[in-house]
Amino acid sequence: MIVQTKLILTLGCISLLAGTALAADQPAKPAAAAPAAAAPAAGAGDKKIDWEHMSKADRKKYMKSTVLPKMKAVFQEFDAKDFKKFTCETCHGKKATETKFKMPNPELPKLPQPTDRAGFMAIQQKKPEVVKFMGTKVKPTMAELLNLPEWKPENPNGFGCYQCHTQEAAKGGAAAPPPAAAPAPAAKDAAKAPAAKPAGGGW
Numbered sequence: 001m002i003v004q005t006k007l008i009l010t011l012g013c014i015s016l017l018a019g020t021a022l023a024a025d026q027p028a029k030p031a032a033a034a035p036a037a038a039a040p041a042a043g044a045g046d047k048k049i050d051w052e053h054m055s056k057a058d059r060k061k062y063m064k065s066t067v068l069p070k071m072k073a074v075f076q077e078f079d080a081k082d083f084k085k086f087t088c089e090t091c092h093g094k095k096a097t098e099t100k101f102k103m104p105n106p107e108l109p110k111l112p113q114p115t116d117r118a119g120f121m122a123i124q125q126k127k128p129e130v131v132k133f134m135g136t137k138v139k140p141t142m143a144e145l146l147n148l149p150e151w152k153p154e155n156p157n158g159f160g161c162y163q164c165h166t167q168e169a170a171k172g173g174a175a176a177p178p179p180a181a182a183p184a185p186a187a188k189d190a191a192k193a194p195a196a197k198p199a200g201g202g203w
Contacts, residue, residue, distance in 0.1 A: 051146045067145050074141055078133050091164060103164055110168045111161060
């Protein structure tokens, strides 16, 4: 069950990151200024949050009272059996408390690098239903809950897969560089440290 859960979490971002690989083949466009905070989608609740400026206590309370029950429902709707037990550890790992819920979580399977189009396409072919679920349910729901814009090829600074998953090493054994896409929304200077403090990350 744990292996299948991790596989599901791994495969979920494939369609999104495959878009990154495709975008890498296209000419670069001038970057637009990132919005300070996107308005939550309909149904997100009456209260907007500012995750970056929330205290640790407020983050913990919000995750327990709002994010956990909402994401539990989303995952259980997809697979009630495999996600019957859905806790903080499902995404944050077995040592969530010790690591202060730091994300991305190295316990989750690593995803191919953003430019590894073949790697993403291979996973998408194996589990298309999981890819669709993560891309159309998990990513937009989490972005909405955190009141952040979603990652899209035209918005590479939005909330995306690398907020939860780390990357495979570069071919040739070199360590993978931080992704250019989906930098940490909570980082004050995302261009300098894109993976330092991702949204949903440590409290």
